[in-house]
Amino acid sequence: MHPVEDHGAPGSGGSRSAAGWLVLLALAGLAAFLLARPILTGPVAGLPAVAQSSSPYTVHRPAGGVRGGGIVNVDTELGYRGTLAAGTGIILDRDGLVLTNNHVIQGATALKATDTRTGRTFPAHVVGYDRSNDVAVIRLSGAKGAGLRPAAFGDSGKVSEGDAVTAKGNAGGKGGAPKIAQGRVTALEQTVIARDDSDGSSERLSGLIETDAAIRPGDSGGPLFNASGEVVGMDTAASAGFKMAKKGKGRGFAIPINRALGIAEQIRQGHGGAKIHIGRTAMLGVQVRPVDAGRTGSGGQSADGGQSGGQGGGQGGGAEVASTLPDTPADRLDVPTGAVITALDGEPVDSPNTLTDLLLRHHPGDRVALTYRMPGGQPVTQQITLASGPPQ
Incomplete structure (x- = not known):
């Protein structure tokens, strides 16, 4: 997620207080997520070279998807902080169900999403989310019959190191057509720590796909496509200092799409639990x-x-x-x-x-x-x- 300047709100320009409004709790980690999610701890050595296809949930792959497409720009209003932010989402069906990162919608008091193909904007609400896996599902209001085209989804269990991949998303939070970043899969089953430098809080994310594609703030929640234009991952994090790194030297991370779709299906069916919150x-x-x-x-x-x-x-x-x-x-x-x-x-x-x-x-x-x-x-x-x- 990327901060967006709001000239009419206090604290505009993307600034964050160290404590942060924790209306539900302490919003630990929100500031770092908005700014890019720097990585503190690198990959663990000796991990397998092929992604694991197992998932604790049933994986539902929507049929009839568009290869290389199915993307929305997500804009959020953080009313308790007086600021705006932006991210990306992946269209799951023609009725307006959208997959994104939890940190994209975290703390949002208002949501809207824009179909990057048609330019049409829809108000949205949160269906459910899984904080521990950084997965959320939102629904676009009034999208049924509006011509949405879902993405085409592949099998992240078939992803291998060296595969060509393309990340598309709302890089920089500027909206418009998706920005494209090409690269290769550099590692699989990676574990990283994303930290909020404003308060020192951190979150552990594991089982990620690592890529040298230039994933940037604002790309969060967007698709990582394979060479066939199928979504194999959902972009979630970029390494610290990535914007200053030379081309090909940075690291980006994506959640395997099998895992993300499995969680999304649980949410779609309304099956909450210890990790999944519905409504x-x-x-x-x-x-x-x-x-x-x-x-x-x-x-x-x-x-x-x-x-x-x-x-x-x-x-x-x-x-x-x-x-x-x-x-x-x-x-x-x-x-x-x-x-x-x-x-x-x-x-x-x-x-x-x-x-x-x-x-x-x-x-x-x-x-x-x-x-x-x-x-x-x-x-x-x-x-x-x-x-x-x-x-x-």
Whole structure:
């Protein structure tokens, strides 16, 4: 995803706050995703030279796809951050179902997508997403009968090192016709770490296709085609400093399309689970951060630091409230700044990421028990009704 300057919004020009509005949780990693997703940890040596075709889900390949086509430009409004961003999507069917990266729609309060073939723009909404695999499915409103042409999909299990590939997408977030980047598959089954330099948070992505094609910010969610024009991967990340690298020296990464289509089929069928969230996202309305290891609360309790701090919701762990979003459930219950959330509906919270995972098990309108430590150390449990917020 690529940041787009919004002259009418505060903080325009793609800037991001270090903490970030975590309406559902801490939006850990959002800033890096918007800027390109730099890679910290490289591939693991000694991996197989042929992609693995196995998938935990049934792979559904839409019939009648267009080779080398089926692309939309995705534009998002991040209302809680006062900025805009852009990415790419792959058309799955003629009725407006589109595959993209989760980080493209993460934090979006409004979505629209433009068919790069016809130039027609459609409002869109999120059908579901899988944060751990960086996969999301959106639906374009009013697209049925509008002449959408889905992409042609290949088998990522047949991809080999050295294969010629072509990446197409909304590079630079400028819209218009897809930008083209050609290259070859340089490695398979790769594991990388994408980090948000603004707050040090990171995400591990594994089983990726590596290519020397010049994948750039804005290409996220776009197709990686084989020599026959079939989609074999979904672009997701580019290496740090890629824009400054000489041609052929950078590294880009794509999610094997077998995996992405399998997850998309689960979402299409409405089958949620521990990793897959279906429908609208529940919102608590807090901006949270890891408990500071070097800070001791006024009640004399030691704070356990790290993104995965202390155990269970005990005295040392949790997610510290940095602030609350106006007119949200947490704001209406007067959850104070400095409070440390330690449990949600009886489930322990030991970090901001855990809070997000627990919230994703719920939906707007659910009533849950929120447990937190006051700045003075006393425990509080309140019943709270979750609101509707942006996807995580």
